[in-house]
Amino acid sequence: MEIEIKEALERSDVQFIxxxxxxxxxxxxxxxxxxxxxxxxxxxxxxxxxYHQLGESEARRAALGIVAxxxxxxxxSIINTCGSKTPLLYCRQGGMRSLGLYEVLxxxxxxxxxxxxxxxxxxxxxxxxxxxxxxxxxxxxxxxLTGVGKTAVLKILxxxxxxxxxxxxxxxxxxxxxxxxxxxxxxxxxDFDALLLQELDRLSGSEYLFIEGEGxxxxxxxxxxxxxxxxxxxxxxxxxASLETRVDRIIETYIPDAIPADLYRGLKTxxxxxxxxxxxxxTDRLLAMLDRGDYRSFARVMCTDYYDLFYSDSxxxxxxxxxxVDAEKLxxxxxxxxxxxxTAKPFYTLTAETT
Numbered sequence: 001m002e003i004e005i006k007e008a009l010e011r012s013d014v015q016f017i018x019x020x021x022x023x024x025x026x027x028x029x030x031x032x033x034x035x036x037x038x039x040x041x042x043x044x045x046x047x048x049x050x051y052h053q054l055g056e057s058e059a060r061r062a063a064l065g066i067v068a069x070x071x072x073x074x075x076x077s078i079i080n081t082c083g084s085k086t087p088l089l090y091c092r093q094g095g096m097r098s099l100g101l102y103e104v105l106x107x108x109x110x111x112x113x114x115x116x117x118x119x120x121x122x123x124x125x126x127x128x129x130x131x132x133x134x135x136x137x138x139x140x141x142x143x144x145l146t147g148v149g150k151t152a153v154l155k156i157l158x159x160x161x162x163x164x165x166x167x168x169x170x171x172x173x174x175x176x177x178x179x180x181x182x183x184x185x186x187x188x189x190x191d192f193d194a195l196l197l198q199e200l201d202r203l204s205g206s207e208y209l210f211i212e213g214e215g216x217x218x219x220x221x222x223x224x225x226x227x228x229x230x231x232x233x234x235x236x237x238x239x240x241a242s243l244e245t246r247v248d249r250i251i252e253t254y255i256p257d258a259i260p261a262d263l264y265r266g267l268k269t270x271x272x273x274x275x276x277x278x279x280x281x282x283t284d285r286l287l288a289m290l291d292r293g294d295y296r297s298f299a300r301v302m303c304t305d306y307y308d309l310f311y312s313d314s315x316x317x318x319x320x321x322x323x324x325v326d327a328e329k330l331x332x333x334x335x336x337x338x339x340x341x342x343t344a345k346p347f348y349t350l351t352a353e354t355t
Contacts, residue, residue, distance in 0.1 A: 002116040005125045008088055014113065015085040017078055019097050028190035030090070030122050031198050034081045036074060038067050038097050060096070071104055079110065090115035090122075126193050133197075133226045137206060139234030140341055143213040146307040147246030147253075147299070148239045149327050150212045156334040162341075163206035170195045173219030192221045208341055235344060236320065237337060239327040243303060250299040264290070278306065 008014060016033035018025050021044045025035040039047065043066050051059035067074075078087050078101075087105065091097035094117045105112040115121060142150045151168060158164040172187035187195075203209060213236070216228045223231075241249075254267075267290055275283045282305060289298040323340055327333040 002094070002114045003088070004116055005121045008113075008115055009125075013085055014088040015082040016115075017081070017087050017089045018119070019089055019091050019101055020119070024092065024119075028119070028123070028188045028194075030119065031191075031194050033090075036077045036081065038074070038101060039063070063096075063100075067100070074101060075104065075108065075110070078105065078112075087112040088115060089113070090118045092118050093120045094118035122194075123190060126190075126197060129197055130193055130224045130226075133200075133224070135200075135226050135230040137230075138208045138344075139230050140208060140210045140337065141213045141231050141234040141236050142210065142239055142337070143236060143321065144239035144241070144327065145246065145311065146303060147248075147250040148241045149249055149330050149333070150239060152249070152330050153239065153327065153334050153337065154210060154212060156330060157210050157337065160334070160338070162210060162338065163203045163208065164210045165196070165199050165203070167196075167212055167214055167218060167223070170199065171218040171221040173221065186219075187221060189221055193224070196224070196227070210337070210341075235322050235340070237340065238321040238324045239333060240324055241327045243300065245328055246303060247296060247299045250303070251295055254299075255295045274306065277310070 008016075016030045018029050018033040018035045019038050020035070021037050021039055021041045022035060023041040025033075025037070029035070047059050047063050047066070050062045081087075087110065089098040089102050089105075089112060094115060098114050098118060102112050102114045142153060144150050151166065154164050154166055158166075170187070171192055211231065211234075213231065214223065216223050255263075268287060271283060271286055271290070278286070282301075286298055286301060289295070289301070325333050325336045325340075
């Protein structure tokens with residue numbers, strides 16, 4: 001049985017099973033889906049070559065030869081993954097990969113479902129929803145110079161039960177030239193869009209949201225226009241902390257006690273991209289600090305000679321803020337932000353107007 005994407009997303013009794021290759025799954029998937037691929041990346045390419053050179057019939061024979069020996073393993077994997085939930089299979093466009101495995105499951109008595117038109121249907125659904133979304137909710141937008149503790153404050157607010165969207169967490173990027181350091185995987189735009197809408201749906205009904213002030217881009221991820229506009233119109237809060245406090249937090253965030261080689265290389269590579277802005281003399285000085293492990297001096301100079309100069313919009317004299325909050329103590333800063341939210345003017349409720 002095939003079901004439409006809207007119905008599939010509304011059901012809590014199904015487990016999405018992505019039967020595409022690991023490569024396709026890593027690029028983008030339905031949130032919460034488990035990847036149980038019929039083919040490896042290489043096998044899928046080989047079948048595609050046979051299809052183009054010898055035709056569909058030969059490609060299907062080749063695919064059967066690859067998949068048949070592993071069918072018991074695939075079936076067991078799906079059953080174990082789904083538990084008490086109904087398997088909902090999907091491939092790229094609802095084609096032979098999901099159909100073949102669906103038929104096998106039905107043959108042995110497993111009550112499986114297929115997603116009509118596959119992942120493509122899901123992506124079309126997300127695109128339409130983003131294009132039509134209207135955020136009718138006040139945003140409390142946290143700003144501050146690098147290292148001030150914006151993300152940490154958001155985590156405290158979330159732990160206290162307040163509605164928070166961590167854009168940098170969703171993007172898998174901290175939003176600066178060093179933003180991907182220490183993060184294992186890039187997030188695709190498709191996955192970001194899906195996760196963002198999932199968070200908005202989860203927080204539906206909230207009177208307001210706490211969010212970090214960002215540009216319209218985080219790394220390689222672009223924020224949808226409706227969100228950027230809502231952030232511009234939100235209640236703007238500036239977090240402030242001393243330079244030494246910020247340096248402490250930068251080191252805590254980026255530099256573990258034992259710095260691995262890949263992290264060290266990542267820091268140097270990112271620094272090299274700033275050579276034109278910083279100049280050769282300053283860049284070489286910073287590289288020397290890294291080489292001798294003087295990370296505190298490195299972080300301090302990066303603040304004073306780069307971030308604080310090029311991100312000056314996080315200064316009260318450069319931008320307009322409704323409130324400035326002392327963030328020397330993160331818990332106290334979170335409490336002050338809660339007070340601001342609870343005493344501010346009434347807000348609209350978070351809703352989504354979609355077509």
